[in-house]
Amino acid sequence: MFATRFAPSPTGYLHKGHAVSALTAFTAARAADGRFVLRIEDIDATRCRPAFEAAICEDLAWLGLDWETPVRRQSEHADDYLAALGRLEADGLLYRCFRTRREVAEAMASAPHGPMEVFRSGPLPPDEEARRLAAGEAFAWRLSLDAAERKLGGFAGLDFLEEDEGRIPARPELGGDVVLARKDVGVAYHLAVTVDDALQGITHVIRGRDLFEATHVQRLLQALLGLPTPAYRHHGLLVGPDGRRLAKRDRAETLRSLREQGMTPADLRKELGFG
Numbered sequence: 001m002f003a004t005r006f007a008p009s010p011t012g013y014l015h016k017g018h019a020v021s022a023l024t025a026f027t028a029a030r031a032a033d034g035r036f037v038l039r040i041e042d043i044d045a046t047r048c049r050p051a052f053e054a055a056i057c058e059d060l061a062w063l064g065l066d067w068e069t070p071v072r073r074q075s076e077h078a079d080d081y082l083a084a085l086g087r088l089e090a091d092g093l094l095y096r097c098f099r100t101r102r103e104v105a106e107a108m109a110s111a112p113h114g115p116m117e118v119f120r121s122g123p124l125p126p127d128e129e130a131r132r133l134a135a136g137e138a139f140a141w142r143l144s145l146d147a148a149e150r151k152l153g154g155f156a157g158l159d160f161l162e163e164d165e166g167r168i169p170a171r172p173e174l175g176g177d178v179v180l181a182r183k184d185v186g187v188a189y190h191l192a193v194t195v196d197d198a199l200q201g202i203t204h205v206i207r208g209r210d211l212f213e214a215t216h217v218q219r220l221l222q223a224l225l226g227l228p229t230p231a232y233r234h235h236g237l238l239v240g241p242d243g244r245r246l247a248k249r250d251r252a253e254t255l256r257s258l259r260e261q262g263m264t265p266a267d268l269r270k271e272l273g274f275g
Ligand code: GLU
Pocket: 007, 008, 009, 041, 193, 207, 211
């Protein structure tokens, strides 16, 4: 059965760009007589706030959306992510990375091909790793692209269906050796999303173009974890009056403030092309 989702992180109020994502997914689910799932991506307790989650639900209901219950909250499912992480580790696909964010940024800035080069450090020599572990230093788990490539015999066979465009070869190397478990949070975005999309039976991932590169990484994780691959639709992004992509910092464009200024859901749907 067709199933899609809207997966906001409760780190701020929803803006018009979120409304486009939510309406695109919701409309597709209704047209297919399928499921529409709201997932709260709140693994990062340092940035997420329950008040924002409540506001998200309020704003979506105001827009005229309804969704399946109970809503999946990532903060309540650490076991699922740790199980997936354990499988990847047992398969020799992960390594410990002790670098701080700043050290990673510095390494990237001095990379031979410039700062745009993706991060691929590989594991430390065993004795240095043992020494740092014994000293109690915190580490993140990174996915080793080299190990993944060996396990799959290369990435040539990996692709995904982009609706309207056809099959696209996945290029997971775009993301480098991504972090799958953060030092501070214990799990990272790509792993939680990949596991949840599979557990929730998502057949169509509908989200903004800003997450196109994420799809290449998540396609690799699906292959490594033996999970099904949904179809994808990456919709265009709204830009603000200054030509920049809308972000949570653009307070004036939050659905909440538009509502306070007297905009109706029908006005907004029409403006966004869902009238
Ligand atoms: N939680 C992510 C965000 O708010 C979206 C994840 C996704 O759609 O895969 O940007």
